[in-house]
Amino acid sequence: MGKFQYFYKPKHKQITGNLRTALIREQHNMLRNVLPALYATMMVTLIVFTLSFKDMLPQWYSLYLPLGFLGFMTIRANYWFKSFRRGPEPNIKQIQKDIRSVSWVTPLMILCYSTLAIYSQLDQGNHHLTLAVVVVWCVALVTAFSLSTLPLTSIFVIMFATIPISISFALHGTSDLTPLVSIFISLSLLVIYTNSVTYRTFVETIITRCKLSKKNAIIENEREFATKIAYTDNLTGLPNRRSFYDKLDEKLIQLENGETKPFSVAIIDLDGFKPINDVHGHQTGDAVLIEVGKRLVSAIKNSGMVARLGGDEFCILVNDIVTEEDATLLGDHLVEALRPVYNIDSVKAHLSGSCGINLVSNEGASSSCVMERADLALYKAKSENRGYTEIFSREMEENVRKRSQVEQALREAIADNSIDIHFQPIVNLHDKKIIGMEALARWHHPELGDISPDWFIPIAEHSGLIAELTENLFRKAITTAKKWPEEYFLSFNLSAENLTRPTVGMNILSIMLQENFNPTRLEIEVTETAIMRNLQRARATIINLRKAQIKISLDDFGTGYSSMSQIKELPFDKIKIDKSFIDGICDSQRTRNLVLSVVGMCKNLNICCLAEGIEDEEQRKILSNMGCKMGQGYLFGKPISSEKSIELLNPSASDKMRLSA
Ligand code: C2E
Ligand code: CA
Ligand code: CA
Numbered sequence: 001m002g003k004f005q006y007f008y009k010p011k012h013k014q015i016t017g018n019l020r021t022a023l024i025r026e027q028h029n030m031l032r033n034v035l036p037a038l039y040a041t042m043m044v045t046l047i048v049f050t051l052s053f054k055d056m057l058p059q060w061y062s063l064y065l066p067l068g069f070l071g072f073m074t075i076r077a078n079y080w081f082k083s084f085r086r087g088p089e090p091n092i093k094q095i096q097k098d099i100r101s102v103s104w105v106t107p108l109m110i111l112c113y114s115t116l117a118i119y120s121q122l123d124q125g126n127h128h129l130t131l132a133v134v135v136v137w138c139v140a141l142v143t144a145f146s147l148s149t150l151p152l153t154s155i156f157v158i159m160f161a162t163i164p165i166s167i168s169f170a171l172h173g174t175s176d177l178t179p180l181v182s183i184f185i186s187l188s189l190l191v192i193y194t195n196s197v198t199y200r201t202f203v204e205t206i207i208t209r210c211k212l213s214k215k216n217a218i219i220e221n222e223r224e225f226a227t228k229i230a231y232t233d234n235l236t237g238l239p240n241r242r243s244f245y246d247k248l249d250e251k252l253i254q255l256e257n258g259e260t261k262p263f264s265v266a267i268i269d270l271d272g273f274k275p276i277n278d279v280h281g282h283q284t285g286d287a288v289l290i291e292v293g294k295r296l297v298s299a300i301k302n303s304g305m306v307a308r309l310g311g312d313e314f315c316i317l318v319n320d321i322v323t324e325e326d327a328t329l330l331g332d333h334l335v336e337a338l339r340p341v342y343n344i345d346s347v348k349a350h351l352s353g354s355c356g357i358n359l360v361s362n363e364g365a366s367s368s369c370v371m372e373r374a375d376l377a378l379y380k381a382k383s384e385n386r387g388y389t390e391i392f393s394r395e396m397e398e399n400v401r402k403r404s405q406v407e408q409a410l411r412e413a414i415a416d417n418s419i420d421i422h423f424q425p426i427v428n429l430h431d432k433k434i435i436g437m438e439a440l441a442r443w444h445h446p447e448l449g450d451i452s453p454d455w456f457i458p459i460a461e462h463s464g465l466i467a468e469l470t471e472n473l474f475r476k477a478i479t480t481a482k483k484w485p486e487e488y489f490l491s492f493n494l495s496a497e498n499l500t501r502p503t504v505g506m507n508i509l510s511i512m513l514q515e516n517f518n519p520t521r522l523e524i525e526v527t528e529t530a531i532m533r534n535l536q537r538a539r540a541t542i543i544n545l546r547k548a549q550i551k552i553s554l555d556d557f558g559t560g561y562s563s564m565s566q567i568k569e570l571p572f573d574k575i576k577i578d579k580s581f582i583d584g585i586c587d588s589q590r591t592r593n594l595v596l597s598v599v600g601m602c603k604n605l606n607i608c609c610l611a612e613g614i615e616d617e618e619q620r621k622i623l624s625n626m627g628c629k630m631g632q633g634y635l636f637g638k639p640i641s642s643e644k645s646i647e648l649l650n651p652s653a654s655d656k657m658r659l660s661a
Helices: 017-053 059-085 092-124 126-146 151-172 177-231 241-256 273-280 282-300 324-338 367-384 394-415 453-462 466-481 496-500 502-514 528-533 535-547 563-569 579-583 589-605 617-626 642-649 651-660
Strands: 263-271 304-310 313-319 342-344 347-349 352-360 389-391 420-428 434-445 449-451 489-493 522-527 551-557 574-577 608-611
Touching: 017 059, 017 092, 017 126, 017 177, 059 092, 092 126, 092 151, 126 151, 126 177, 151 177, 177 241, 241 263, 241 304, 241 313, 241 352, 241 367, 263 324, 263 367, 273 282, 273 347, 273 528, 273 535, 282 304, 282 313, 282 324, 282 342, 282 347, 324 352, 324 389, 352 367, 367 389, 367 394, 394 434, 394 453, 394 466, 420 466, 420 642, 434 453, 434 466, 434 642, 453 466, 466 489, 466 496, 466 502, 466 642, 489 551, 496 528, 496 535, 502 535, 522 528, 522 535, 528 535, 528 551, 535 551, 574 589, 579 589, 589 608, 589 617, 642 651
Parallel strands: 352 389, 434 489, 489 522, 522 551, 551 574, 574 608
Antiparallel strands: 263 313, 263 352, 304 313, 342 347, 420 434, 434 449
């Protein structure tokens, strides 16, 4: 009978699925609340009724039947009372069984109750029969009313109460009972009507509640999704910057409260990722980044969190790393994990990573301070120890302070054009005769003293001052070189940043034209590392300069990481073998072989070969015998001032100047 309970159906709507379940659950809930009280009331009325007439009735009516009935009601009442007290709802199958049993049992119980009450009074006269009818109907109406959430059952309850009344009325009916029966019939109709209205409202409420909870579930899902998106890097699926900072903040609070041990924060920046992107395209680049993420996650196992901060930068929080030794081991482990070749479709990509680690043990540090320190260590690794690990130290912070001091001074020096240029001779290794000069920047600050270009050129690059500095220096170099005899060439260094700015190349050309300087006397030195920073732009600058008949030298050859491929790719006129090779040339056969192979390669490719940093005669002889044509180093001369270079290259002019003085 359970399924007939839904005699009200909202228009165009099926009560199925979750809605049906919700409806049944709510019906059951109402029954759990109402039935114990209903049974108690029925039992009280039965006891009172039976006791009132016990002397007039045979034992069947006054004792056995009421007792049996009471026993049955006690069992049912007890069942529902327990269900009421049990708290959490039973499963849906049990609920359906309970509702089905109520749908059958309650009308039948009312039938028995009415039959007992009416037939016990049939022979007791009209007064008693009337009383029995009133009691039966009151109990039936109250029961029907209590079962408003089971409207069909409540109709059956009223009908089953009516059956014995109607039979008794047919058998012994007197006209006295007619008004009473009419009143009860109209009251019954009212209860049926009220129940149907109540049930309709009940169903509507459940539908609204279901809709609301569905909507809430959707909103909750959307919120969860949005949160996931906001905290996840959508390329690698790793936590993103925001997520990492949240975690770091949480750890720092725990550290302050003594709830966690000191930990470490590592930042990894990939070396050589940009060329992969440039050469093989972004899809391969993306696949490499995904693989990098996977390798880092498996490298730290479950001891922390790996996040992608953006670009080719990854950040790792590792628990329980407290000593520098452990941190170095961790960093080495991470960078080692990145080294094996990346097989992306048909591409075999190689890259490495530099790692900066900050050991976080001090309470009260902010997340930005922790990250800045890890970043400083990374910066040091990238500039001095590429592909390896650096641990943050106080000294690094001191360097940063010095850097900002130098940067400030550099701005002033560039503005008043006080950075000077010196010249170092480049000679023919065979006869040691000067053939050209390399221009090298020199800066003497009144308070900070002499500052090496190795130190201030990168600062000028980072602070956006390099273009202006290069133009100033180039103008000075050209002005001096114009005073040398025509046969000497000028070699001028361009920084990495210079190479990636198309305007710098253009400005060099326009200064050269303005000064009316012969382009065949000019050489521009570029390093491999500078080229690799942005291969495409560097190539464009180099090709433009060459078109204007300017020669290009590959500086510091052998210190970069892709020497051979660069020589093949770009049109160089000269290769300058780095001083580090020349230093070992006398003592190491291996170094000699290496240099010899470079000299041989230059010969084959018809490129000039120059050895840098020659400090003694033995080195010169070895290099000259190998066939290296040009050299540069303290053996032939240290960098000298502009005036001295003019004197050196124009001995007669200087004699004249001295004579006229
Ligand atoms: P570099 O281009 O390799 O310049 C050669 C450096 O080696 C110079 O140092 C020079 O003084 C030094 N050197 C030359 N011969 C010897 C030798 O026999 N022994 C030793 N120990 N050193 C020798 P410097 O002038 O300190 O320049 C360092 C670097 O700074 C240069 O390396 C170059 O990369 C950069 N640099 C210098 N001037 C400029 C400039 O005007 N613009 C740019 N972009 N970079 C510059
Ligand atoms: Ca150079
Ligand atoms: Ca060099």
